[in-house]
Amino acid sequence: MRINRRAVAAAAVIAVVLPLSACGGSEAGSADASGKVEGEITFQTWNLQANFKDYFNGLIADFEKQHPGTDVKWVDRPAEGYADKISADAAGGTLPDVVNVSPDLVAPLAKAGLALDLDKAAPQYKKEYLPGAWDAHRVPGAAGVYAFPWYLNTGPLFYNKRLLKDAGLDPEKPPTTYGEVFDAGLKMARQSKGKVAALANVPTIEDFGRYGVPLMNEEGTAFSFNDPKGVELLTRYKELYDAKALDPQALTATPESSGHKFLTESVAMNPGSALDLANFKKQAPSLYENIGITDQITSTGKANMYVMGVMVNAQSKRKPAAVAFAHFVTDATRQMExxxxxxxxxxxxxxxxxxxFTEEDGTDETRVRVAAAKSLKTAVNYTPVLFSEQMKTELRNAVARALQGKQSPAEALDNAVKACDRLLRQS
Incomplete structure (x- = not known):
């Protein structure tokens, strides 16, 4: 499953279907997970059974062997409608004991008192995880961490060396900050007379974070990406758009369409992962010969981290077994496997x-893996856990209005923040 696609329905769906009062608010469910590890629990994953059936069956068998008297029932749900399924289970009192979640999905469950606070129930495990990963399921406005961190992903920036060279840029010294990307993009557009764009995507909330924009107040009660630095970022993107250094179809782009633009060499730079290299080699040999690989663009010095988690149902009747299994799934041995x-x-x-993750063997695939692993040690999940799909749409629409000149960058971001704050109050 490509974690960086994040193409799952919004946590806001859960928030709408599941009123906080329905589950007794944030105090529902005891944080006490002490006691004997025994009994039957249900483990729900998200689109993993098709490719990893043997792995998970083996993992479950190992856990049951280590803990006689336990019985783990594995349920795998398709990505399509996953949030709706969690919402229905939460509202109906049938939420599984252990659930595969992303930070945005865990937030409304934590507010509703359905996600176990691991800072209280299992603090002894905190030291086993990267600090940024452990904190990824921390919800602003609620004390605690509400899921064990599981697998992570990040990726480099791929670039076309030939296109950089044609524009008079050094292909061995690609841009590393947003400012350098903007300057390089404008030069490429001038040299190609608008035929080659630097990027095929409009800025997302992650871009604002990597640019150094404060996204939200510490209390988690209001967004702040309309501050002067946020306006500065959107103003620079407007310059790219006007100069055709941002692909004209960027306003409606998807990850797939942006990738196609890069494959056909009409866009010079595109984010990706090690999984993309084999695709380049197969579908675009001429591009593959000219592929450059560099670090993810960031002006903060810290890359973006995508993270998946394993949550324990705070109302589980087999809490000791549920916590033990969630930790087992995410411990160092199982994660390396x-x-x-x-x-x-x-x-x-x-x-x-x-x-x-540290030794290269001369292949591009290993080079990407080693570089990504290094960046993950200090990476940050920039997307606020309270930033729902509806909020992402509000921001995207605001960006489009600014790029098209219908509103100034400042006005567009002010309106987006107002809309997102309104949605936040409704959740």
Missing amino acids: FAKKVAIFPSTAGSLDDPY
């Missing part, structure tokens, strides 16, 4: 120092 089966990264402390 899983990371070697698919292009993801473990969230456990020390795992990224394994030779698998």
